[in-house]
Each structure stands twice: as structure tokens, then as C-alpha cells.
Amino acid sequence: MKVAIIGGGAAGFFIAANLKLLAPDTSVTIFERQTDVMKKVLISGGGRCNVTNSFEGVTDLKQVYPRGHKLLKNLFNIFNYRSAYQWFEKNGVKLTTQDDHCVFPLSQDAHSIANCLKNIATRTGVVIKTSHCVNNILKTENGYDISFKEEHLPVQAFDCVAITTGGSPQSRGLDYLKDLGHLIEEPVPSLFTFNINDATLHDLMGTVVEPATASIAGTKFKAEGALLITHWGMSGPAILKLSSHAARYVNEQNYRFPLLVNWVNESNNEKVAETLRTIADNSPNKQIGNVRPYNLPTRLWEYLIGKCGLTLERKWNELGKKGINRLTNTLCNDSYEIDGRGVFRDEFVTCGGISLSSVHRNTLESKTCPGLFFAGEVLDIDGVTGGFNFQAAWTTGYTVAKAISEKT
């Protein structure tokens, strides 16, 4: 059995390694368009590679996989985060779980993950062809013919093919797969920061509030976590999570929409008003600028007081019902106009790709092309930050390796 894997990233290498472990006689070739493999693994997690997550506190997979949660729930019966943890440890990579449930190599170095996968591939005889950009796959009587963008490279024939080309915000790159009968969910970016064109925010650069809630006015999209004010707008886990859940919606809005921030992470406005009234009762003669509720950062509190038209020198007992209401509203429903998305690619994934309706849910084999499989971000599966995207690559990669091994 000759197997081609298109894309030498996390999912591609995980298929190759597992396929050789499950069916050692299989001939496996990885085609990678770049000059080196696993580039994303190496830069992931700031060079540390957040390899998976302990999923503690995840009560519903939808919270962490806005796309693909149903399919993954099923595939986690075959290979889940515990399987991934054990797999890497068994293959010599010691891991550590942080307090925030993110799992990293104990070495704190992404090379540990990349080298582990590369070493297994090399040891088991996987052929790795870099500078091979696949641009077409033709269905033949016995399998598939693969051709390359590099014109000097000959067409090669394989029995089975696994597509692991990763995410791409342009659907053009998936045209050859569309031609083979697969449905493409329009790819759009996910996991990005929000731009706000407001000079008054500049003084707040570097301010972190944890936890805050960010939501999109008029929608059900909401996310909580640390929120960071940057020199271009807002970032931090709450914003990235919100960008993931609302990826398609904000794309349709051309990244212009009203953002609401609840700085005190308290959805019950009356409770917040009560907290403010208690401060007013306990410190009636103090200036509002000098007593910060909820331990908010000083600069932010001063900014919010100004934003609701009050002065820092105003005394708490001078606020009255109206003043308390204004502050409550600003703390709970502070509104910003988002004007574009951050383009720096800190941790960016693609929402969309090969529709899950085009693959068999237990094997990830194409419904229109037997012997053709998909794994990793090329599928319409993506998660929030925290190791969930690599976990999806390990789970879908293992599923494909197992399914191909069962054909041998």
C-alpha cells in the first residue's frame, strides 16, 4: 500500500508516525511545499507548543470548538487528550500541565514535539519530500495521481492520500478538492484581535482586566477571560475567544461591529449598583477617583469615570441614583466600535475548509473519493486558544492513520 500525505505539519506527521506504528509495511511519503516541515509547530505557543489541554472545566465541547465539536466528541472515543498526552510521553516527550489546564512539553521547547514526530518518521522509513507543492489530485482506477506546481516534478501514483494542508483563509487553494466533489465551507480567519480607532484608549495601553466579559451587541456571542487593551484596540483571551465564536459573523460585518465590555464580569447590573451604593455608604466623602470598585486598574477606572461624564473629584455621596446608574452601566455595558481586525499572526487559525458533511464521521474518509482522507485544520474544525487546535490535529490524524491501516 502506497500512501501520500499532503502537508508536512502537525496532522500530516501524526498520521505518518501512527500509520507506520500501526502498519509498518505501508509505504508513506509526506509532500511538503515549503523547504522545511512543521514550521507552525515550531512557532506555536510562543515557541513552547501548547500541545493539548487537560479539558478540565470544559463541560461542553462547543465552548472550545466553535466548529467541529460534534465530530470531535465522536472521535474522542478513539483518541482524546489523554491519549495524546500518553502518546507523547510514551514516545519520549515529558509533558507538564499548567494551572490554566494548558499542556506543554516539560522542556518548554516546541522542538521536543517536532523532533519526536520527525524522529519516528525517519526511524520508520517515512519519505519526506520538501519543496513539493501539490496542485492537483486525479482519481484513477486504482487510486490517485498526484501532480505538483513545480513543473519538473513527475506525476506520482498512490493507493491512498491524506490531505493535511492546514488552514488557509483563501478558498482558492481548495479548488482541486472541490473538483473532486467536496463541499467547501468558505474559509475565514479566527483567533484575532480587535481594532478600535479611539485615541483616548491609547493611555490605557497595557491595561489587563481579568476576568472581563466581551460580547457583540445584538448577538448571542459572548466570551469571558482576561482582556488586554493594546495600542491598536483590544486583545487577550476573552477577545480571541470571542473572535473564534463569532468568526463568521464578524467577517460578514466586515469586522465593523459594536463591542460591549463588562469590566467587572457581573451580568447582574443590580448587584453592581449595590456594590457602588455600599461604597457610597461606607466612604461618602471620598472622591470617586480614589476608591476603585472591583479592584479595577487605576487608569481604567479614571477613564471609565470620564467616559460616563463624571469628574474624579466628585464625592461618592454626591453621585445620587443617576450617577450610580451611569457608573453601573459603564462598568457592565461599556461600548466600543470595532473597526477592523488585528492582522499580526500571533495565534491565528482558519474557520471553514472541507465540510464535515463531505467525510465519513468515523474515518474522515471522503464520501466521494474512497481512499482519500482529511485531517487537521484543512477540515472545518477549529478551536479557541489553549492547545485545542493541536488536539484536533492529533485526534483527526490518529483517526486517519487507523482507518488507512485497516485498509492494508
Ligand SMILES: Cc1cc2nc3c(=O)[nH]c(=O)nc-3n(C[C@H](O)[C@H](O)[C@H](O)COP(=O)(O)OP(=O)(O)OC[C@H]3O[C@@H](n4cnc5c(N)ncnc54)[C@H](O)[C@@H]3O)c2cc1C
Ligand atoms: C503563530 C501560531 C501559534 C499557534 N500556537 C498554537 C498552540 O500553541 N497550540 C495549538 O493547539 N494550536 C496553535 N496554533 C494552531 C496550530 O498551529 C494549527 O491548528 C495546527 O498547526 C494545524 O495543523 P495542520 O497539520 O492541520 O496544519 P499545519 O501545521 O499548518 O500544516 C500544514 C502543512 O501543509 C503544507 N501545505 C499546504 N498546502 C500544501 C500543498 N498544496 N502541497 C504540499 N504541502 C502543503 C504547509 O506548508 C504546512 O506545512 C498556532 C497557530 C499559529 C499561526
